[in-house]
Amino acid sequence: MEYNKLTEFERYVIIEKGTERPFTGKYTDYKENGTYVCKQCGAALYKSTDKFDSHCGWPSFDDEIEGAVNRTVDADGRRTEITCANCGGHLGHVFFGEGFTDKNTRHCVNSVSLDFIPADKDTKKGKQ
DSSP, X not given: OOOSOOOHHHHHHHTTOOOOOTTOSTTTTOOOSEEEEETTTOOEEEEGGGEEOOXXXXXXXXXXXXXXXXXXXXXXXSOEEEEETTTOOEXXXXXXXXXXXXXXXXXXXXXGGEEEXXXXXXXXXXXX
């Protein structure tokens, strides 16, 4: 995979903090075992074991890989943005108290902000 070569739409979401349309992303219903990494820099962000189906239209995770994601409260104070801790790329938003999982947290992530490394691939970036 080549990183830092983003398409116009990837730049819109990752750099300009846009959002892809619900139920259109590659990883919304993806069920493979492995690691989700940042599309921009390749840093490991989420394990597939933390992914769950929230029926919200975007990939949902109830936990991140420790230290991989930064949280920033939006200017309006209503939502919390999540970004890659390595490169600052926009991932989506995190929500609390919805009761989907025991962790009671939902990272709502744009598929376009992610790449996926299958568990059987031995790579430096995204190794599980």
